[in-house]
Amino acid sequence: MKRDQVIIEKDCDQGVESRSPDAELIRRLQQGDIEALGKLFETHKALVYRTALGILRDARAAEDILQEVFVRLYTYAASIDPERSFKPWLYRVTVNLSYDWSSKKSPRPLNDMLEWLSGVAGGFPAPDRSTDEKETARMVREVIAELPTTHRAVIVLFYMENLSVEEISRVLDLPPGTVKSRLHYARKRLRELLIGRQRLVPEMTYEFT
């Protein structure tokens, strides 16, 4: 079962008192306990940071969004239902703040984004990989960099955070079909690049040409 699936599926279990540590911390936060906010921050900071980083590829922006997410948690704590899973709220706010940030900034030049992705994803490809593998990895990064922010959010949640289509649909408040179409578009774009540069194996090329 995927990493966050259990947690998010519990989101539907309304009426059953949640015994998760998050629920208890949120209750404490609602009573003004700022230490509870610190504990929630320590528990979830990596999730928020890497999600914003994956969508925006800007470490400084991801740091700002991390801060803002938890300031909003403090500000709107009273409106959060502690009985519901906390992670979907975190993903939703992180993605929405990433959208806001992206809409206010000039689009990052493609070459700049590719260079950044290569740097952050320093372990991929490994130095001893073949030229073909390196070229394929470069094309994957190119596809990700080309995607609109709204599409990239789906890619990050699906491939990096391992959320299912249904979970992403609930987090982003999108129809499942829209989530699927964004995944399909990314795959299609990668196929086109692989075919165009003859990086697909013959049977895969045959399938799509």
Place this chain on the structure above:
Amino acid sequence: MNSPEIDKSLDELFRASLSPLSEAKPPAGVWRRVVSTIQASQPSHGLAAQLTAVDTMPPLCLSYGQRLFSWINGLNTIYFPPTSGPISLELGPWTKPFPLRTW
């Protein structure tokens, strides 16, 4: 190779490309931003604290007792309610706040 198998292969390429990012963590110094100048006055309706950020990036927050203020770049003026006791300001994070100034 059929379409689901191809999709699976493409999925694996995406996962492999993003997997290093899944280990990304915020830098430890993310909360270390400080203020350079603090000027305080005691107007009739409360204390006004004026703070100037050294860094161009905002620190996490400014906390005063149980109150928490988000931060914007540059010069900030924050008004606190009147109080009879001393006022201490701390800069976030919540886990490791450090004192800024006590009046």
